[in-house]
Amino acid sequence: MALAPAELCSTCSSELVQLKINVDGHDLIMNSCTTCDTRSWALAGDDINLAEALEHVGTHAGRRRKLSV
Numbered sequence: 001m002a003l004a005p006a007e008l009c010s011t012c013s014s015e016l017v018q019l020k021i022n023v024d025g026h027d028l029i030m031n032s033c034t035t036c037d038t039r040s041w042a043l044a045g046d047d048i049n050l051a052e053a054l055e056h057v058g059t060h061a062g063r064r065r066k067l068s069v
């Protein structure tokens with residue numbers, strides 16, 4: 001897997017810290033700026049908003065909970 005070049009914060013141009021979470025086989029990526037605390041989310045290469053991101057994580061968690069019962 002090729003390493004993507006670091007993205008820059010749209011607010012303060014600092015390098016963003018990238019956090020990758022695997023949700024149902026898709027890469028949910030959080031870009032976090034440690035300088036101004038701006039966060040953006042992307043799923044499978046598409047920019048999504050935080051509400052959508054949490055929805056994906058919540059759906060995933062809910063499904064796992066149901067399976068374990």
Ligand SMILES: [Zn+2]
Pocket residue numbers: 009010011012013014033034035036037038
């Ligand atoms: Zn920033």
